[in-house]
Amino acid sequence: MKKVKVLMLRAPGTNRDIDTRIAFEQCGAEADSALVNELLRQEKRLMDYQILVIPGGFTYGDDISAGKIMANEIRPKLKEDILKFVADGRLVLGICNGFQVLVKTGILPGIKGKSAQPVTLTNNDSGKFECRWVYLKVNEKSPCIFTKGMRGMYVPIAHGEGKLVAEPGIAEKLNIVVQYVDEKFKTQAGYPYNPNGSINDIAGICDASGRIFGLMPHAEDFIRWTQHPRWTRETPREDLYGLQIFQNAVAWAKGI
Amino acid sequence: MYRIEVSVKEGFADPRSEGLQKDILDLGIKTVERVKVSNIYLLEGNLNEKELQAICRELLTDPIVEEYFSPEQPAPVGAHLIEVAYNPGVMDPVEDSVKRGIRDLGINTVNAVRTAKKYLLWGKLSESTLQSISEKLLVNSIVQHVVAKKEAVTLPSASYKFQLAHFDLAAMDDAALVELSKGRFWLNLEEMKIIQAYFRRVGRKPTDVEVETVAQTWSEHCCHKTFKSKITLGKKTIDNLMKSTVMKATRELNKPWCLSVFKDNAGVIDFDGRHAVCFKVETHNHPSAVEPYGGAATGIGGVIRDPLGTGLGAFPILNTDVFCFGPPDLPHANLPKGVLHPRRIFKGVRAGVADYGNRMGIPTSNGAVLFDERYVGNPLVYCGTVGIMPATMTQKGLQKPGDLVLLVGGKTGRDGIHGVTFASGELDKESETLSSSSVQIGNAIVEKKALDAIIQARDLGLYSRITDVGGGGLSSAVGEMGEETGVRVDLEKVPLKYAGLSYTEIWISESQERMILAVPPDKIEQALAIFRNEDAEATVIGEFTDTKRLQLYYNKTLVCDLDMAFLHGGLPQLQREAVWQPPAHPEPEFKQPADLTGDLKKILGSWNVCSKEWVIRQYDHEVQGTSVLKPLVGVANDGPGDAAIIKPLADSAKGIIISNGINPKYGDIDTYWMAASAIDEALRQVIAVGGNLEEVALLDNFCWGNPEKPDRLGTLVRAAQACYDMAVVYGAPFVSGKDSLYNEYETGKESICIPPTLLISAMAVMDDVNKAVSMDCKKAGNLIYLIGNTYKELGGSHYYAVHGSIGSSVPKVNPQKGKQLMNALSKATKEGIVKACHDLSEGGIGVAAAEMAFAGSLGMTLNLKNVPLGEPIDRDDFVLFSESNTRFLSEVAPQDKAAFEKIMSGTDFAEIGKVTASKKLIVNGLKGKSMLEADIAELKEAWQKPLRW
Known part of the structure; x- marks a missing residue:
């Protein structure tokens, strides 16, 4: 059977393409990468892939605000192609900086608001970049393809601008996929469980089709037990792996 | 010119402004009621109203949480206004990104951007x-200034008119040579005279370059003379x-897994036969003293x-950082003139290292932070x-004559001119002003682009050699690379950040993010295409x-023509005097406190020990x-x-252990034992996490x-001697190192010298990361062994x-015994019977036990009477807080008691306590x-x- 093909879309400063590639390869997919320019010059074609990922990193150094310059680059030149890609049944995933890009292009949440970008990801309430592990509760009612059958995750975050804020009236309409919770999977646990002050503890959202998914936490960084911060003292919990997201995506893409 | 002001809208969280308000409060200024920080963008070009609005709305402002004003908003009544901009010539990376963003909007009429x-x-x-x-928090005059009048967007237009300059060395007497060298070359008279003699021999005046x-x-x-x-x-x-200490140990040990040592930019050891790993630790002290963030x-x-510049290029997989600062609570009144407050240096350094490391996508996994008043100026x-x-x-590559000199990465500006010679002299209160051009501003994304392109070019075999451009700029990088063959460079081809640099400035600039590749002519097109694709600079310069x-040319005029043999072999060996006298710090006399809880807490809360x-x-x-x-x-x-x-390969269980040892306090007594202790500490940590001594490489970094x-110099010699003595017995060769000398600060009245500080970094290869052991207590009922x-x-x-003394009984190391003990413990961890292990360092048994207990959220009871003693000790406090080397606390399950004791037999060890469910640390004394x-x-x-900031 032909391997599922994943395209990792890069810009200067993308860096979690390494981790993302390993996660997809562990799920049997083939991961390729391209700079935005390579797609614009048609050296690589989006439609040759089933999954598009915008990995984490610091594209253009987070200048102005995280993901802004890359979003500004994609919006006029590539956004339509990406929407067509999804309309064709394919999948789009944005992790951390990739989520910021999807939100700042307006591709997520895909809801019409007052402005072209009704949701934003902005400075953490702590005012700091933070790297810490967080518990995530999966909204089992969400249409999200990536989280089918999942209940939760325990994965690291590593960001300075992950606080989700929405235009008035938009928050209620969001397709929430994952929320920050405490170790008992309760929401409204406060800092540091919710590491950035995101409204409604939102860690990730999807569009109405469930095929575009963006999240701040690095699901790609919990794909083996020895990555867990307490693996030397606890019994393995594969049900909390971030890897499931990639498995779900690859399984879906096989059906395309 | 267009001025745009962007700030957080009312009603939304503004952590940046709140953070500043807190920092002001920390200064002891309690009258600030509110703070608001805004970003200012100054654009020069031709824009119509629609374009300007598009730039503001779509690029510069977040539509949800921010608002913009253009033109500017007058300061509200009752508010004090301070506006801060970068000095001319300081490159703000944001400016490039803004320009790109504006172009992506389809607007091509903005030609300059500044931010404030x-x-x-x-x-x-x-x-x-x-x-x-303003002085303490907002402005660093090295790179910034308070805006007094309308700020110009474009730089004052500078042009450079070529004029070849010479020094008439032959005509100079000794005094004139000394005068010429002072503050510019930092060479001594003898060295200046050798240069003079060389040009007499050649029969011409040297050019400035x-x-x-x-x-x-x-x-x-x-050249570490x-x-x-x-x-x-x-x-x-x-x-x-x-050669007679650090390198001698390596030579004598002659380990087959040492693949490239002391000859390249980093030391290289074998990893798994298919891959090799390399490690380098550098210091950047002088620049960080004057501009912490950028430095x-x-x-x-x-x-x-x-x-990246080692062998044919290694991909970076881990960062470490170790900082030494003055105490964060130092009263501002005690700050020497011309020095930034330690707290500000600490915050700036942390931010600088994090921003760069995080942007590069390299995990920062190990480090340490230490404090001492003598680091205040340095x-x-x-x-x-x-x-x-x-x-x-x-292995280092070797170019062929005809290979091209390809300069990649950042553009060249005036940054860091004379950084190398600056680092070879002492700082004083004038340093801030004198050294402003020595401060370099970094741009991680420029380096990331170069890295991504270089690794692709490496894997395609497109270059024959690579090196980094660091201290000394092109002069040092190209000069060293060309030693074996010779090299010609056309300096006008070097891409500049701004016009106006002289040929000499181009040659010695220490602008960041640059690398040099030697590329065979038939591969140059392919190499250039890769850099173009990654949006990274790459220019053939010779x-x-x-x-x-x-041989250096500027627009076809020969400006430098030096014999490589003289350049690299002409420096005579220095003659130096050293003396060493053991300092007299008497052992203190005080009574043992009846209860040691207070002392333990004081040690746990001391700046060096506290949580980072x-x-x-x-x-x-x-x-x-x-x-x-x-x-x-x-x-x-x-x-x-x-x-x-870390486990660097997805398909292998092999790991790399990284640790560090450093304790300048011991150097106040004897740098020999300080160095020995640092080596022992670095090795202990490798063993504590489940490693062994089979393949451990060491790095030395002397700051003196x-x-x-x-x-x-006397203390330096003693420390180096200990490096040899320990390394040969432990079987851990040094593979690379670096020194930073002249770390003294001249206040006018006295010279504040840093404590001699040796950082030992260790890199060990681990066969199976699944055998790793962490330091947190695991289970009530388990036994604690010392x-x-x-x-x-x-x-x-x-x-x-904490009792106000230094004392004289410095911890010593017995490496023969230490090795035997570490080997036994490694065997036990490999068997999987050590549940937790923590090495003993600052604060001895007391601190290690407390840390293991609270990290595991469990209690611990210890009996000091069972502690194995190397000599009679009759005081509980001395047993509990002694800092003797080569000691560990290990947690072992009761059922593994016999197996553990059998493996450890022949070493000094004893069961001294238990893990308990009580959530209390209890220590019973000798009686x-x-x-x-x-x-x-x-x-x-x-x-x-202490550090919950």
Whole structure:
């Protein structure tokens, strides 16, 4: 059977393409990468892939605000192609900086608001970049393809601008996929469980089709037990792996 | 010109403004009621109203949480306004991004962008208070200024008119030579005379760039002449300190897994036969003293280029950083003139290292932060990077005549001019002003683009050799690379950040993010295409020749023509005097306190021992997905791990352990034992996490005072001697190192010399990361063993420090015994019967036990009467807080007792206590009486409180 093909879309400063590639390869997919320019010059074609990922990193150094310059680059030149890609049944995933890009292009949440970008990801309430592990509760009612059958995750975050804020009236309409919770999977646990002050503890959202998914936490960084911060003292919990997201995506893409 | 102001809308959180308000409060200024920070963008070009609005709305402002004003908004009534901009010539990376963003909007009529920050402060504030806030928090005059009038967007247009300059060396007498060298070349009279003699021989006046090139090549920073000098210490003569100590150990050990040592930008060892790993640690002290953020950022940026420039290029997989600062609570009144406050240096350095490392996508997994008043004028910033490369690419390449000199990465500006010679002299209160051009501003994304392109070019075999452009700029990088063949460079081809640089400035600039590749002509097109695709600069600036000469041209005029043999071989060996006298610090006399809880808390809360979580969390230690043992471990992910472990390959269980040893307090008594202790500590941490001594490579980083002063040199010699003595017995060779000397600060009245500081970094290969052990207690009922003898060694200890003394009984190391003990413990961890293990360092048994207990959220009861002693000790406090080396606390399950004791037999060890469910640390004294009883929560709080910023 032909391997599922994943395209990792890069810009200067993308860096979690390494981790993302390993996660997809562990799920049997083939991961390729391209700079935005390579797609614009048609050296690589989006439609040759089933999954598009915008990995984490610091594209253009987070200048102005995280993901802004890359979003500004994609919006006029590539956004339509990406929407067509999804309309064709394919999948789009944005992790951390990739989520910021999807939100700042307006591709997520895909809801019409007052402005072209009704949701934003902005400075953490702590005012700091933070790297810490967080518990995530999966909204089992969400249409999200990536989280089918999942209940939760325990994965690291590593960001300075992950606080989700929405235009008035938009928050209620969001397709929430994952929320920050405490170790008992309760929401409204406060800092540091919710590491950035995101409204409604939102860690990730999807569009109405469930095929575009963006999240701040690095699901790609919990794909083996020895990555867990307490693996030397606890019994393995594969049900909390971030890897499931990639498995779900690859399984879906096989059906395309 | 268009001025746009962007700020957070009312009603939304504004952490940046709140953070500043807190920092102002920390200064002791309590009258600031509110703070608001805004970003200012100044654009020059032609824009219609629609375009301007599009730029504001779509690019510069977040539509949800921010608002913009253009033109500017007048300062509200009652608010004080301070606006801060970068100085001309300082490149703000944001400007490039904004320009790109504007182009992506389809607007091509903006030709210049500048940024600034606007601060509004409300509250009762006098002019002098405002100025104090401005100086202490908002402005660093090295790179910024307070905007007084309308700020120009474009730089004052500079042009450069070529004029070849010469020095009439032949006509100079000794005084004139000394005068010429002073503050510019930092060469001594003898060295200046050798240059003079060379040009007499050649029969012409040298050009300025020729003398500059020789001075850089011969600088302390580039050629480590102190370590290579002939030193007399008492009756002993040491011919080349480096070769007769550190390098001698490596040579004698002759380990087959040492693949490239002391000859490249980093030391290379075998990893798994298919891959090799390399490691380098650098310092960036002087620049960080004057501009902490930029200095530290470029420190990490610089050391990342070392592995990248090793062999045919290694990919960076881990960063480490170790900082030494003045105490954060130092009263402002005690600050020497011209020095930034330690707290500001600390915050700036941390931010600089984190921003650069995080942006590069390299996990920062290990480090340390130490404090001492003597670092106040000379903070130390050690940055290290580990890289991985295919086994076939470990050796330095060699170019052929005809290969092209390809300069890649950043453009060249005036940054860092004379940085190398600056690092070879002492700082004083004038340094801030004199050295402004020595400060470099980093741009991590420029380096990331170059890295991504270089690795692709490497894998396609497109270049024959690579090196980094670091201290000394092109002069040092190209000069060294061309040594074997000869090289010709056309300086006008070097891409510049701005016009106006002279040929000499181009040649010696230390602008960041640059690398040099030697590319065969038939591969140049393919190489250039890769860099173009990654949006990275790459320019052919010359060609390697077969002349064995360094020839520089500027627009076809020969401006430098030096014989490589003179440049690299002409420096005579220095002669230096050293003296050493053991300092007299008497052992203190005080009574043992009846209860030791208070002392333990004081030690846990001391600056050196306390939790560094505030720093660690702001580094990304997860990126690349390789982490196995993180810097923070335990039930709440906040206990102090001993060493970091990463698993660099997805398809192999092999790991790399990285640790560090450093303790300048012991150096106040004897630098020999300080160095021995640092090596022992670095090795202990490797063993504690489950490693072994089979393949451990060491790095040395000496930061010392002025070596021209015999007493400073004496302590340096002793430390180097210990490096040899320990390394040969432990079987751990040094593979690379670096020194930073002249760390003294001249206040006018006195010279504040840093304590001699040796950082030992260790890199070990681990067969199976699944055998890793963390330091947190695992289970109530498990046994606690103390491995290694305790001696009455409290000289330089934290216990003596909290009692106001240094003492003389410095901890010593017995490496023969230490090796035997470590080998036995490694065997036990390999068997999987050590549940937790923590090495004993600052604060001895007391601190290690407390940390293990609170990291595991469990209690512990210890009986001091069972502690194995190396000599009679009759005081509980001395047993509990002795800092004797080569000791560990290990947790073992009761059912593994016999197996553990069998493996450890023949070493000094004893069962000294138990893990309990009580959540209390209880210590019973030598006579069985309880000496300490404390809730672990209370101990943890004492440990976490100081740096909870």
